[in-house]
Amino acid sequence: MTSTISTVPGQRHDKPASAASKAFAVQQAFTRISATGSVHSLRGIAAAAGLDDATTHRILQTGVEDRTFEQVGRGRYRLGTGTALAGLQAMADAPSPASTHSTLVTLHEATGGLVLLYVLSPFGGAKRLCTDYAIGDTDPAEVGMTAEDVVSVSRSLRTGASGRVILAYLPQKIRDLVLAEDVPPTAGPGVIRCNERLADSLAEVRRLGFAIGRQECMLGWDSVAAPVFWQGSIMGSVLLLRPANDMPTDLRPMIYHTRKAAEEISQLTPAPMAPVA
Known part of the structure; x- marks a missing residue:
């Protein structure tokens, strides 16, 4: 199931400032728009993260390399296995x-x-x-x-x-x-x-x-x-x-x-x- 939404009604997100906060914003965007499916368009992710398409694309491509994100077809992404592994590490506490x-x-x-x-x-x-x-x-x-x-x-x-x-x-x-x-x-x-x-x-x-x-x-x-x-x-x-x-x-x-x-x-x-x- 894919998503092409550009915004999430009723939610307002301030634009992240630092590079680190932008990366976290992209990861959190998947949670915000999860109700629409597991695979999302670049534009939908950028809108949910409060970032422009170019910045979001750079973060997604970097995340693909370490399996935080997975690219599915042209311009569509979902969370990768690296996210699940990070969750397992957190479970140690x-x-x-x-x-x-x-x-x-x-x-x-x-x-x-x-x-x-x-x-x-x-x-x-x-x-x-x-x-x-x-x-x-x-x-x-x-x-x-x-x-x-x-x-x-x-x-x-x-x-x-x-x-x-x-x-x-x-x-x-x-x-x-x-x-x-x-x-x-x-x-x-x-x-x-x-x-x-x-x-x-x-x-x-x-x-x-x-x-x-x-x-x-x-x-x-x-x-x-x-x-x-x-x-x-x-x-x-x-x-x-x-x-x-x-x-x-x-x-x-x-x-x-x-x-x-x-x-x-x-x-x-x-x-x-x-x-x-």
């Missing part, structure tokens, strides 16, 4: 497993529920992966959790509270791709199949800062989930699971403890939390 696990254990002890930590995985399409959990002495098999539940159903961002709180803060382009996916056939009876209702639920997540799931991923299990941010970007979610017949009518304590855990994990890094537009 992410919260340690030991510090996050202690937060999950505290949430489990405070609520008596099963607690899972999901992280966003963009490789092979946006999805979520469970990287840690705190379930006490519970055997997942004894409560009906199978490998299929963990690997296939839980993977989709459109299925369950933990997926929806991640999806809510992703760029619109990625949200559209996820909404185009099929609902996993083994999802629970409460899964939101209508894309219009799902989109409405994402707006509600952004307004409230959490999501409630009623047997979305698995039959007989309700959930509360809250987003985890890292340096201002959505990176995952904390999920609290309890049997539907054991979930309290008053969910405020469950919501409070789940949000507190997610905020604590987010604050393990120095940058403040902020949703991605």
Whole structure:
């Protein structure tokens, strides 16, 4: 998908002054116009960066050499693998497993529920992966959790509270791709199949800062989930699971403890939390 847009409505960007700031402006321009596709024209990139075409062209060509950008055909560009590698290097400062696990254990002890930590995985399409959990002495098999539940159903961002709180803060382009996916056939009876209702639920997540799931991923299990941010970007979610017949009518304590855990994990890094537009 290509883009020939020349501006982004409703956004105003001052022209960068130094050479370094101009280079960063070009890289950030791809994020500003990402909703229109992954491949963009020179003119569209220049307009989003607030630069003239000649300056933008020089920066893009320099970036092609170190794989920050990739030229696709004549006069069209997209972000290159060098950008992803830089992101991986930055991940070295992410919260340690030991510090996050202690937060999950505290949430489990405070609520008596099963607690899972999901992280966003963009490789092979946006999805979520469970990287840690705190379930006490519970055997997942004894409560009906199978490998299929963990690997296939839980993977989709459109299925369950933990997926929806991640999806809510992703760029619109990625949200559209996820909404185009099929609902996993083994999802629970409460899964939101209508894309219009799902989109409405994402707006509600952004307004409230959490999501409630009623047997979305698995039959007989309700959930509360809250987003985890890292340096201002959505990176995952904390999920609290309890049997539907054991979930309290008053969910405020469950919501409070789940949000507190997610905020604590987010604050393990120095940058403040902020949703991605």
